[in-house]
Amino acid sequence: GAVVSQHPSRVICKSGTSVKIECRSLDFQATTMFWYRQFPKQSLMLMATSNEGSKATYEQGVEKDKFLINHASLTLSTLTVTSAHPEDSSFYICSARGVRGAQAEAFFGQGTRLTVV
Amino acid sequence: AQSVTQLGSHVSVSEGALVLLRCNYSSSVPPYLFWYVQYPNQGLQLLLKYTSAATLVKGINGFEAEFKKSETSFHLTKPSAHMSDAAEYFCAVSLNTGFQKLVFGTGTRLLVSP
Numbered sequence: 001g002a003v004v005s006q007h008p009s010r011v012i013c014k015s016g017t018s019v020k021i022e023c024r025s026l027d028f029q030a031t032t033m034f035w036y037r038q039f040p041k042q043s044l045m046l047m048a049t050s051n052e053g054s055k056a057t058y059e060q061g062v063e064k065d066k067f068l069i070n071h072a073s074l075t076l077s078t079l080t081v082t083s084a085h086p087e088d089s090s091f092y093i094c095s096a097r098g099v100r101g102a103q104a105e106a107f108f109g110q111g112t113r114l115t116v117v
Numbered sequence: 118a119q120s121v122t123q124l125g126s127h128v129s130v131s132e133g134a135l136v137l138l139r140c141n142y143s144s145s146v147p148p149y150l151f152w153y154v155q156y157p158n159q160g161l162q163l164l165l166k167y168t169s170a171a172t173l174v175k176g177i178n179g180f181e182a183e184f185k186k187s188e189t190s191f192h193l194t195k196p197s198a199h200m201s202d203a204a205e206y207f208c209a210v211s212l213n214t215g216f217q218k219l220v221f222g223t224g225t226r227l228l229v230s231p
Binding site: 004006009034036041042043044045046049093095104105106108109110111 | 121126134137153158159160161163209218219220221222223
């Protein structure tokens with residue numbers, strides 16, 4: 001399958017700082033990228049969907065000003081957690097879908113473990 | 118709204134034994150159902166998907182799952198476990214024809230002992 005690379009895999013930051021997570025499709029062009037969040041022992045929850053060149057669509061309850069998503073190219077999307085607080089500590093995972101339409105499989109990155117201290 | 122329940126956060130089997138990972142879904146319309154596997158430090162990999170064609174779906178690595186509408190279930194099975202099957206398994210549901218807005222279960226960790 002196609003490769004999606006997520007960086008960093010782990011990050012620890014101080015409360016009040018911002019953290020950027022990158023999601024790259026390495027061998028295909030991703031028209032759509034999805035960002036998920038997973039709390040311990042809970043499901044992956046979809047946070048937002050972004051289409052290249054467009055503003056991201058956020059799920060209900062997700063603060064768009066806190067979780068800034070940029071999808072400026074067909075191979076890169078970034079999630080920035082602004083003014084992070086301990087409650088933002090979680091596992092963040094992206095997935096990317098290529099240009100072959102809605103039936104195209106979405107491939108997942110390996111995730112980023114964010115710890116805010 | 119659709120949801121997925123995975124029974125058992127951990128399942129332990131011996132190598133060569135049957136693997137059965139349970140998934141029940143809730144959906145007001147015919148769902149699309151998926152099983153993903155996650156190996157340590159890797160992304161989720163699609164094992165198989167059900168999209169309203171055959172109710173018995175065969176996936177990679179010898180896994181298969183059967184869609185049972187009457188039981189609202191989509192359990193994952195493999196006749197004979199291998200050590201390399203040890204991983205986290207996620208069931209997911211989507212109302213869309215594609216892979217958008219997947220709703221995941223909490224995952225089941227499969228442990229395989231020699």
